[in-house]
Amino acid sequence: MTLLALRGISREVGLPDGGVLPILTRVDLEVAAGEHVAIVGRSGSGKSTLLNILGLLDSPTGGEYLLDGEPTGALRARRRARLRGEVFGFVFQQFNLLPRRTAEENVAAPLLYARGRDYLRRRRTARELLDRVGLGARADIVPERLSGGEQQRVAIARALVRSPRVVLADEPTGALDVETGAQVMALLAEAAAEGGAALVTITHDLNVARLADRRYRLDAGRLTPLAEPAPTAVVPAPAAAPLEEALP
Amino acid sequence: MIPVLATLAEAWSEVRVHRARVVLSLVGVFLAVFAMTTVTALGLLVAQVQQEQGERMGGRSATIGVTAYDPQTGMPPDPQEWDAAVADLTERYGITTTASIGYEETRFRLPGGTQAVQTKRVSPSYGQLHRVEPIEGRWLREGDRDSLAPAVVVNEAFLAALGVPDLSARPTVVIGGGDPVRAVVVGVVREGYGEELLAYRVDRSAGPWDAPGVADPSAMAFGPSTLELWVRPEQADEVMAVVSHDLGLALGGVQVDAYRSDSQGLEETLGMLRLAIRGAGVVVLVLGGLGVLNIGLVTVRQRIREIGVRRSFGATSSRVFSAIMLESVCATFLAGLAAVALSVVLVRNLPLDQLLNSGIPLAETPAFPVAAAVEGLVAATAVGALAGLLPAVIAVRARVIDAIRF
Numbered sequence A: 001m002t003l004l005a006l007r008g009i010s011r012e013v014g015l016p017d018g019g020v021l022p023i024l025t026r027v028d029l030e031v032a033a034g035e036h037v038a039i040v041g042r043s044g045s046g047k048s049t050l051l052n053i054l055g056l057l058d059s060p061t062g063g064e065y066l067l068d069g070e071p072t073g074a075l076r077a078r079r080r081a082r083l084r085g086e087v088f089g090f091v092f093q094q095f096n097l098l099p100r101r102t103a104e105e106n107v108a109a110p111l112l113y114a115r116g117r118d119y120l121r122r123r124r125t126a127r128e129l130l131d132r133v134g135l136g137a138r139a140d141i142v143p144e145r146l147s148g149g150e151q152q153r154v155a156i157a158r159a160l161v162r163s164p165r166v167v168l169a170d171e172p173t174g175a176l177d178v179e180t181g182a183q184v185m186a187l188l189a190e191a192a193a194e195g196g197a198a199l200v201t202i203t204h205d206l207n208v209a210r211l212a213d214r215r216y217r218l219d220a221g222r223l224t225p226l227a228e229p230a231p232t233a234v235v236p237a238p239a240a241a242p243l244e245e246a247l248p
Numbered sequence B: 001m002i003p004v005l006a007t008l009a010e011a012w013s014e015v016r017v018h019r020a021r022v023v024l025s026l027v028g029v030f031l032a033v034f035a036m037t038t039v040t041a042l043g044l045l046v047a048q049v050q051q052e053q054g055e056r057m058g059g060r061s062a063t064i065g066v067t068a069y070d071p072q073t074g075m076p077p078d079p080q081e082w083d084a085a086v087a088d089l090t091e092r093y094g095i096t097t098t099a100s101i102g103y104e105e106t107r108f109r110l111p112g113g114t115q116a117v118q119t120k121r122v123s124p125s126y127g128q129l130h131r132v133e134p135i136e137g138r139w140l141r142e143g144d145r146d147s148l149a150p151a152v153v154v155n156e157a158f159l160a161a162l163g164v165p166d167l168s169a170r171p172t173v174v175i176g177g178g179d180p181v182r183a184v185v186v187g188v189v190r191e192g193y194g195e196e197l198l199a200y201r202v203d204r205s206a207g208p209w210d211a212p213g214v215a216d217p218s219a220m221a222f223g224p225s226t227l228e229l230w231v232r233p234e235q236a237d238e239v240m241a242v243v244s245h246d247l248g249l250a251l252g253g254v255q256v257d258a259y260r261s262d263s264q265g266l267e268e269t270l271g272m273l274r275l276a277i278r279g280a281g282v283v284v285l286v287l288g289g290l291g292v293l294n295i296g297l298v299t300v301r302q303r304i305r306e307i308g309v310r311r312s313f314g315a316t317s318s319r320v321f322s323a324i325m326l327e328s329v330c331a332t333f334l335a336g337l338a339a340v341a342l343s344v345v346l347v348r349n350l351p352l353d354q355l356l357n358s359g360i361p362l363a364e365t366p367a368f369p370v371a372a373a374v375e376g377l378v379a380a381t382a383v384g385a386l387a388g389l390l391p392a393v394i395a396v397r398a399r400v401i402d403a404i405r406f
């Protein structure tokens, strides 16, 4: 069964002058378990809004969002929060690590909202995840003393610490240089696959998008499938023709 | 259980991480709790000391003093008649504790020569009624009536005049007069001003040195013997009324006066004092709380992003709320704890006898009042809860997507 299904999702915001600004317009999207989907689009095209809706951080103003086939529209705030913590892991462009908390504390933080064994074993689990992203030796370092690439690896470990079924990554390489970004993205894709989590990545970077099973393009709030890329042989050059137009 | 633990862990980690800010915001609370606890503690100690002093003088609440004498001769009533009438009275009104007090001068042969010492002749129950706490040895007891050597309880000045440091050598002292007798010093009390010597002996004892039932006319020179009745405070007025009447009837022709002997009104005075002190403390505490609130409001804005991130972990509104609340409470509780600790150290090291008891050493140095300490902690915690409320509401209302947007 489809894990996530957006059916004609719209999101509008009211403007101070009484008008209405559409951010997303009739978006349809399905994500199956374990799948990797990439969404590319210009800045301001509504990518983050779409991801926030997927992650139950935001609610659509129109359409239907099914999670495991269940409509999410009528869920109470408490249930939404719980589902968010259990089903999703988030990776942000700006890492959003908790300042002055060690890498281990950061990775363990989502488990503060878990129950039972998950909560009680949180430190050990955090260590395991840090090992998995190759930062086992830096568990006691605070984010302020980590490089951007390391910070994002901590964030990836944190996103995976509750074994989510979907990882939502909002421009995960956006604040990193090209090379580091590629490494981090490879790690993210691999770690998500290893954990059996679906991965929805939002990106500017076509090389990043190439790692995905399916690609979409968001343009002024409308989502359209992206034509198949050229054969993967052309990897290093971001000049592959059909993707060109998706670049901001 | 887990959510509670987890929320506590989260709050604690916040306090730890933002140590400098937390410490800064807590200075006000610390000072307020310190001042309030110290002043309350001192207030309670003053009250305790006052009460002890009052009880030693006039007996516990409610003590009714009864005096009786023949208006014609000024002599006390016949002891046997008197005892019978009193026994009848106490039985009728269910009065369980009574004590008699008479005053006399006893001539003690001390190393510096014979000295007339003001002596109270009391029943052993006097100790209970006046909460006498010997600092050494023991108080008088029923058995002392029958012992061959009279027992005396003396004050420290008496012991010094006797030339002995303490009771370890079982000191004795000779009571002079027509028929000298060697008395045993059984206890020491801390009483009297300066060099004044004081002694206690049992009242009409049955020993060979003091014929039973013989009233010493010279005793009257120091005031009439008094009977003290210990009754429940609400009983006091009724008992006073009937005592004069009933005893007067039973001992035809004898003048009987009954009066309230324990100090009253002290409670109210001290209550007012405590209330005023507490009021001042509360004002200071409110000011400290405003400081915490202010810093809490400033920092909650900076922390909106972090709260948004925690929302993405699945934090519910109630978790966000209680985490901020608990953080505030945790912090002020610790400040309160530190303040109370400092207050305890200070109060315990103050020369309380100099400050509270006009230089007379206190019979027992009162412990730091637990009530004041608990009150300080509760107040600090309450201030933390109040000051955390507004930031917590702001944190809950912050829109998550705005919080994590960059």
Ligand SMILES: Nc1ncnc2c1ncn2[C@@H]1O[C@H](COP(=O)(O)OP(=O)(O)O)[C@@H](O)[C@H]1O
Pocket (backbone or CB within 6 Å): A013, A021, A023, A041, A042, A043, A044, A045, A046, A047, A048, A049, A050
């Ligand atoms: N609450 C809001 N009020 C007004 N405008 C908003 C609001 N949320 C988003 N927008 C606007 O919607 C557009 C899409 O935002 P976003 O989803 O963050 O785009 P992206 O992530 O693709 O850059 C932007 O122009 C943004 O300014």
Ligand SMILES: [Mg+2]
Pocket (backbone or CB within 6 Å): A047, A048, A049, A170
């Ligand atoms: Mg965005």
